[in-house]
Amino acid sequence: MAARKLDADQFFSRLAALNPNPRGELEYINPFTLLVAVVLSAQATDASVNKATAELFKLADTPQQMLALGEERLKGFIKTIGLFNTKAKNVIALSRILIDRYNGEVPDDREKLQELPGVGRKTANVVLNIAFAQPTMAVDTHIFRLSNRTGLAPGKTPDAVEQALEKNVPERWKLHAHHWLILHGRYICKARKPDCPRCVLIDLCGFKEKTSDAPAVAAKKPKPGKPAAPKRKAAGRSKSR
Numbered sequence: 001m002a003a004r005k006l007d008a009d010q011f012f013s014r015l016a017a018l019n020p021n022p023r024g025e026l027e028y029i030n031p032f033t034l035l036v037a038v039v040l041s042a043q044a045t046d047a048s049v050n051k052a053t054a055e056l057f058k059l060a061d062t063p064q065q066m067l068a069l070g071e072e073r074l075k076g077f078i079k080t081i082g083l084f085n086t087k088a089k090n091v092i093a094l095s096r097i098l099i100d101r102y103n104g105e106v107p108d109d110r111e112k113l114q115e116l117p118g119v120g121r122k123t124a125n126v127v128l129n130i131a132f133a134q135p136t137m138a139v140d141t142h143i144f145r146l147s148n149r150t151g152l153a154p155g156k157t158p159d160a161v162e163q164a165l166e167k168n169v170p171e172r173w174k175l176h177a178h179h180w181l182i183l184h185g186r187y188i189c190k191a192r193k194p195d196c197p198r199c200v201l202i203d204l205c206g207f208k209e210k211t212s213d214a215p216a217v218a219a220k221k222p223k224p225g226k227p228a229a230p231k232r233k234a235a236g237r238s239k240s241r
């Protein structure tokens, strides 16, 4: 029997009802600082990036100021973030390119963005979505997991999931879809133990191993010839909620 098709419109209506204006959690001031924050966030948490950029962006929120700051001083601001040596190099190099080719502006074009050092497809998608309101799907680990678990957009690779999302997410939800999915994956449909009892998508979701609040008590089968142990009375539990 074919799997039931997930009702994507209902899926996003419910996430939208909970959070009508979803926002990413990276702090930024303008498209340039957004680009820098996303480059720094590769394999790092948004919270760790925000901590580092709070002081950095006070001194350097344009490519010109970033170049003037220089690689060594930049490293001083971001040294608490993983891979900071490479990331500092990339931020200085991309600042130089933005000045040389784009008059110091961040281009609103995927190919041009992906030519910048340290900028892959996911980073370009985040910048296009947040800074330029393009309905892109930036597939990170949370979106990849949620899309596969629920059956919204199954795929073996981030690119395959991105394509499936583009096909399956209804037009009217596309602009904010990636934020709703990230936040739901981060706080409810968590990697180790999804919080299914508190999930508004529970009846739509196709995940077969949904969690429950009930304690996992495996009923022991009596051995052949042995009588079953008498049932214990549940103590102290009220039926009313």
Ligand code: SF4
Residues within 6 Å of the ligand: 149, 150, 188, 189, 190, 194, 195, 196, 199, 200, 201, 202, 205, 206, 207, 210, 211
């Ligand atoms: S029901 Fe569970 S597995 Fe499905 S989306 Fe919600 S939290 Fe994730």
